[in-house]
Amino acid sequence: MQNLLLTPIEYLKGVGPNRGELLRKELGIYKYVDLVNFFPNRYIDRTRYYKINELQNNSAEVQIIGKIINIKTVEFGRNQKRLVATFVDDTGQMELVWFQGHKWIRESLKLNEICVIFGKCTSFGNAFNMAHPEIELMSEHEQSLRSAMQPVYPSTETLTNRGITNRVINKLMQQLFLETQALFTETLPEYLINELKLIPKKAALFNIHFPKSADVLAKAKFRLIFEELFFIQLQLITKNLIRKHKIKGHPFTTVGEYFNDFYQNHLPFQLTNAQKRVIKEIRSDMGSNAQMNRLLQGDVGSGKTIVAFMSMLLALDNGFQACLMAPTEILANQHFIGLSELAETLNINIRILTGSTKIAQRRIIHEELENGTLHILIGTHALLEDKVKFKNLGLAVIDEQHRFGVEQRSKLWKKNAIPPHVLVMTATPIPRTLAMSLYGDLDISVIDELPPGRKPIQTVHRFDSNRLKVWKFLRDEIALGRQIYIVYPLIQESEKMDFKDLMDGYESVSRDFPLPQYSISILHGKMKPADKDAEMKRFSEGKTNIMVATTVIEVGVNVPNASVMIIESAERFGLSQLHQLRGRVGRGAEQSYCILMTSHKLSSDSKTRMETMVQTNDGFEIAEVDLKLRGPGDLMGTQQSGVLNLQIADLVRDRDILALARNYALKLLKEDAGMQKPEHAALRAIFIEMTKKKNIWNYIS
Numbered sequence: 001m002q003n004l005l006l007t008p009i010e011y012l013k014g015v016g017p018n019r020g021e022l023l024r025k026e027l028g029i030y031k032y033v034d035l036v037n038f039f040p041n042r043y044i045d046r047t048r049y050y051k052i053n054e055l056q057n058n059s060a061e062v063q064i065i066g067k068i069i070n071i072k073t074v075e076f077g078r079n080q081k082r083l084v085a086t087f088v089d090d091t092g093q094m095e096l097v098w099f100q101g102h103k104w105i106r107e108s109l110k111l112n113e114i115c116v117i118f119g120k121c122t123s124f125g126n127a128f129n130m131a132h133p134e135i136e137l138m139s140e141h142e143q144s145l146r147s148a149m150q151p152v153y154p155s156t157e158t159l160t161n162r163g164i165t166n167r168v169i170n171k172l173m174q175q176l177f178l179e180t181q182a183l184f185t186e187t188l189p190e191y192l193i194n195e196l197k198l199i200p201k202k203a204a205l206f207n208i209h210f211p212k213s214a215d216v217l218a219k220a221k222f223r224l225i226f227e228e229l230f231f232i233q234l235q236l237i238t239k240n241l242i243r244k245h246k247i248k249g250h251p252f253t254t255v256g257e258y259f260n261d262f263y264q265n266h267l268p269f270q271l272t273n274a275q276k277r278v279i280k281e282i283r284s285d286m287g288s289n290a291q292m293n294r295l296l297q298g299d300v301g302s303g304k305t306i307v308a309f310m311s312m313l314l315a316l317d318n319g320f321q322a323c324l325m326a327p328t329e330i331l332a333n334q335h336f337i338g339l340s341e342l343a344e345t346l347n348i349n350i351r352i353l354t355g356s357t358k359i360a361q362r363r364i365i366h367e368e369l370e371n372g373t374l375h376i377l378i379g380t381h382a383l384l385e386d387k388v389k390f391k392n393l394g395l396a397v398i399d400e401q402h403r404f405g406v407e408q409r410s411k412l413w414k415k416n417a418i419p420p421h422v423l424v425m426t427a428t429p430i431p432r433t434l435a436m437s438l439y440g441d442l443d444i445s446v447i448d449e450l451p452p453g454r455k456p457i458q459t460v461h462r463f464d465s466n467r468l469k470v471w472k473f474l475r476d477e478i479a480l481g482r483q484i485y486i487v488y489p490l491i492q493e494s495e496k497m498d499f500k501d502l503m504d505g506y507e508s509v510s511r512d513f514p515l516p517q518y519s520i521s522i523l524h525g526k527m528k529p530a531d532k533d534a535e536m537k538r539f540s541e542g543k544t545n546i547m548v549a550t551t552v553i554e555v556g557v558n559v560p561n562a563s564v565m566i567i568e569s570a571e572r573f574g575l576s577q578l579h580q581l582r583g584r585v586g587r588g589a590e591q592s593y594c595i596l597m598t599s600h601k602l603s604s605d606s607k608t609r610m611e612t613m614v615q616t617n618d619g620f621e622i623a624e625v626d627l628k629l630r631g632p633g634d635l636m637g638t639q640q641s642g643v644l645n646l647q648i649a650d651l652v653r654d655r656d657i658l659a660l661a662r663n664y665a666l667k668l669l670k671e672d673a674g675m676q677k678p679e680h681a682a683l684r685a686i687f688i689e690m691t692k693k694k695n696i697w698n699y700i701s
């Protein structure tokens with residue numbers, strides 16, 4: 001059976017060399033097995049008949065029973081004609097329209113005989129019409145042997161133009177099931193099938209292509225989606241196990257002076273339980289012989305920095321160096337200032353390296369790095385330069401991972417024979433199951449608790465027409481000694497226009513909040529790093545009341561006295577960006593506010609985004625909505641999109657099945673890591689075949 005399925009597709013009756021070529025090129029179908037696994041992307045339910053008074057505009061294809069009572073040719077424009085038939089049932093009437101093939105159609109239409117029409121409806125004023133419907137007399141219709149749910153396969157323009165229509169694919173599929181007698185072998189172990197009440201592989205494949213009802217179709221889908229996700233999870237988890245086995249790491253066996261001294265004498269606050277748990281997880285990772293590769297997720301303000309710092313202390317305690325890489329200079333600077341404060345009490349040598357570090361300073365850094373007297377290096381991409389050579393890098397912390405490509409990350413790697421432990425910190429909340437699928441070979445820690453005493457940020461949505469009231473509110477807050485952010489969108493395609501928006505905004509804010517009573521900072525991407533720092537410093541020292549900025553402040557900026565975040569043209573921001581921006585306030589003891597300013601014209605997606613922001617402060621909840629609106633590819637950034645190449649599963653829609661598949665895969669591998677048991681033989685064979693293709697490995701370092 002296996003061999004028959006590997007037959008080249010052109011040998012299937014009805015295909016041949018020409019169509020074979022097209023199927024390969026357009027759909028990637030090379031063999032019988034590829035065609036079997038070519039799934040419809042939707043189905044037309046032909047079990048249901050509509051009445052004319054039930055029709056809705058732009059609905060999917062519908063079928064209606066009725067009769068044609070009148071046919072006429074209507075002229076329109078110059079020399080243009082169309083054929084129009086009046087079709088009625090007992091609830092109303094509608095028009096059938098043809099723009100081409102009039103003569104032939106006119107001859108084939110029968111007046112006053114009961115027939116079934118099928119097609120898409122559009123409304124025209126109060127009336128509906130259907131263009132180029134399929135028509136069958138009732139007597140024919142009752143005899144036709146079409147399956148109740150009609151599959152619609154993905155197609156391309158070339159295919160349609162070359163006559164490989166949906167109907168043709170359908171026929172080929174029938175032929176294939178005939179030739180192979182649908183003897184598809186079972187791929188999942190019997191106990192799993194029983195436990196999950198899955199239908200057999202053979203039945204699933206049959207019903208995905210030829211479903212008799214919505215019910216069997218749902219069962220077929222569930223079985224195939226589960227299977228696809230299950231195999232991916234088996235691969236990801238196995239890869240993780242192998243990595244832990246094979247990639248040696250520096251075992252940090254000692255918890256020494258640095259860590260203990262800091263923990264006992266210099267902690268600036270009590271750690272939250274979540275922070276404690278995560279530090280434990282990291283300690284246990286780095287204490288083993290394997291290299292740590294861990295993703296640390298925590299909402300903005302959840303306190304990831306101290307976790308990173310204490311992890312670094314463990315590296316130092318074991319005689320190693322540590323580094324922290326941030327995506328922007330501002331952020332690197334902030335980390336440097338913050339960590340220097342923490343490090344001060346411990347006599348740690350800590351330095352910063354960015355694009356604007358002076359040459360003399362660089363020399364010192366290079367030298368100290370190589371002779372090992374520099375303990376911690378903070379920086380930007382500059383850390384990846386070839387000249388930067390650590391004596392013994394033990395831990396690399398990477399902040400805000402989604403801004404660094406995979407390639408860049410592995411560059412840090414190559415600097416050492418034994419790779420450093422890697423801790424990737426991100427404030428982009430990714431639902432856990434999804435993160436596990438996309439970053440399957442990273443372990444994941446989550447800080448799911450904010451430090452105590454934080455007041456939830458109050459978020460409101462205001463239209464531009466209410467600006468006067470908003471400005472009044474700002475004056476009141478400033479009078480109370482608070483500071484304000486006003487952020488303008490920056491979207492690369494229209495950078496010029498955005499810059500103008502920002503400058504116009506700055507001017508009008510300056511006019512409404514004039515010197516000497518008020519002072520305003522401005523921050524944008526085109527400024528020199530030194531100027532940026534200076535402006536940032538003025539604001540964080542409280543010398544200015546308002547910071548007008550682009551999204552450069554999105555990540556990491558920390559000014560506890562800033563209590564209001566105004567986001568201009570908020571409809572132009574994505575949800576995760578809005579949430580990141582909002583996270584800039586709410587860091588002090590005072591009640592904080594986020595005001596989303598938009599025009600009145602909002603798309604329904606924009607409306608959902610604003611409502612979500614107003615309703616919740618929970619990053620994970622927001623991520624869920626974001627996922628629904630955008631799909632996972634977008635969320636992860638373009639580099640990750642499409643990497644999994646899923647046949648039938650959808651990581652967002654099917655995330656419950658994903659979680660189920662993951663749990664079963666974990667359980668299976670825990671009991672039988674090598675899939676050696678007899679009941680796993682089939683599984684193992686498929687697994688080996690899949691791993692050969694390596695189709696899912698190339699997206700992560």
Ligand code: ADP
Nearest residue numbers: 269270271272299300301302303304305306451
């Ligand atoms: P993020 O996870 O966004 O990087 P930070 O590490 O910058 O968050 O922490 C945000 C703020 O919360 C900082 O001012 C930090 O000092 C403070 N903080 C962190 N952990 C605690 C804690 N357990 N108790 C009180 N304050 C904390």
Ligand code: MG
Nearest residue numbers: 304305399556
């Ligand atoms: Mg941070």
